[in-house]
Amino acid sequence: MSQLDILLPFGLPPPDLAKDLLRQCKTPALAMLLARAKAPQTECFDPFARALPHETWLARKLLPGNLLPESSPPLADALMRLHGLQAESGTWFVLQPVHFHIARDHLVLTDLRQLALDETESRALFDAAQPLLEESGKTLVYGDASTWFLQADDWQDLHTATPDAACGRNIDIWLPQGAQERAWRKLQNEVQMHWHMHEVNAAREARGARPVNSLWLWGGASLPQAAANGALPAPYTDVFKLSGWIEALGAAAGATNATNKRQDDCHAIDVVLAAPQRGLLLLDALLAPALATDWGSWLQELQMLEAAWFAPLLSALQGGRLQQMNLILSHNTGLAEFSVRKASLRKFWTKPGLNRLLP
Numbered sequence: 001m002s003q004l005d006i007l008l009p010f011g012l013p014p015p016d017l018a019k020d021l022l023r024q025c026k027t028p029a030l031a032m033l034l035a036r037a038k039a040p041q042t043e044c045f046d047p048f049a050r051a052l053p054h055e056t057w058l059a060r061k062l063l064p065g066n067l068l069p070e071s072s073p074p075l076a077d078a079l080m081r082l083h084g085l086q087a088e089s090g091t092w093f094v095l096q097p098v099h100f101h102i103a104r105d106h107l108v109l110t111d112l113r114q115l116a117l118d119e120t121e122s123r124a125l126f127d128a129a130q131p132l133l134e135e136s137g138k139t140l141v142y143g144d145a146s147t148w149f150l151q152a153d154d155w156q157d158l159h160t161a162t163p164d165a166a167c168g169r170n171i172d173i174w175l176p177q178g179a180q181e182r183a184w185r186k187l188q189n190e191v192q193m194h195w196h197m198h199e200v201n202a203a204r205e206a207r208g209a210r211p212v213n214s215l216w217l218w219g220g221a222s223l224p225q226a227a228a229n230g231a232l233p234a235p236y237t238d239v240f241k242l243s244g245w246i247e248a249l250g251a252a253a254g255a256t257n258a259t260n261k262r263q264d265d266c267h268a269i270d271v272v273l274a275a276p277q278r279g280l281l282l283l284d285a286l287l288a289p290a291l292a293t294d295w296g297s298w299l300q301e302l303q304m305l306e307a308a309w310f311a312p313l314l315s316a317l318q319g320g321r322l323q324q325m326n327l328i329l330s331h332n333t334g335l336a337e338f339s340v341r342k343a344s345l346r347k348f349w350t351k352p353g354l355n356r357l358l359p
Contacts, residue, residue, distance in 0.1 A: 002276060002323050005236075007057070008284075008305075011329030012335075014290075018357060018358050033317075033340050035354075036352075037356075044334050045334060052162065054328070054335065055072075056073075061253075063075070072162045072218040075248060079143070079149075083144060085143065087151070093152060093221075094149060096147055100171065103170075109171050110168070117145050122145035124200050125195060129191045156222045158176045158177070159176065160217055236250070236280045237277040238279040241281060268313055269312065290332075313325065317342055336357075
């Protein structure tokens with residue numbers, strides 16, 4: 001049996017705008033799939049949770065052990081391995097250079113995807129920050145331009161939030177919390193001061209780019225405790241369009257195989273031809289516009305997903321090349337899972353529509 005899970009972060013429109021947005025959607029294939037699926041399984045999430053609903057869903061699927069709901073998924077070690085790094089012991093965090101927007105009376109974390117930090121700039125900022133952190137007994141390791149790693153063995157109980165969970169919000173309640181939160185904020189402030197007049201930021205501001213003015217700490221994992229939790233049975237035989245920390249979790253869970261295709265070179269035909277026994281496809285084009293509350297772009301991206309993905313995958317389901325599809329749609333406080341089989345499409349008395357996406 002060929003089964004495909006399609007994860008669509010922010011595929012659920014915000015409840016207060018849902019009627020207006022769905023009225024403008026021209027997505028007949030998606031409407032067919034949702035209308036003729038089984039009654040959806042839904043879950044509500046705390047609006048102040050430290051991971052978004054789709055991030056929590058992924059962590060449940062791909063991480064062994066019990067996750068602490070008050071912290072971001074413990075994935076630093078998995079992401080390090082994706083970067084060719086190996087941590088044998090200690091507590092490691094993902095550390096990312098970011099831009100805080102200064103609002104009237106608070107700071108707002110902006111979308112990391114929009115920072116466009118290149119390797120030369122990142123290396124220079126890394127070199128400026130490394131001595132400050134190592135003076136405090138911490139180890140800083142470079143992954144790539146947007147992803148560094150920090151070893152802080154005495155911070156294992158620090159509760160952190162994913163960048164996307166905090167994106168666009170007052171950072172006060174999303175900053176790390178715990179016994180060592182003051183130690184982190186002291187280091188964070190020291191780095192911020194050193195970066196304030198750094199030549200990298202001077203050059204970025206001169207060309208109209210956002211300065212890199214802070215760091216975001218998250219994803220803490222303690223080793224070898226993480227390895228001791230054991231591995232889950234491989235949840236997927238094939239994965240498609242995974243990248244970044246999500247790809248790292250897939251690899252750690254043994255979910256990625258040779259048919260795994262990255263963002264730019266994967267198309268619907270690749271998924272169909274792979275005939276995955278248990279496949280996972282991530283379609284995250286709606287994530288950035290939703291975080292930016294740019295609903296015009298959200299509609300445009302949904303329209304492109306309809307043509308590139310929903311229509312051909314519906315055709316594959318109708319033709320029997322896929323036997324089952326599960327669509328997992330979310331927004332910032334909820335998640336709904338729709339399961340549809342070829343036989344479900346024969347319910348001709350059920351008119352295609354997007355009403356199931358209404359609150």
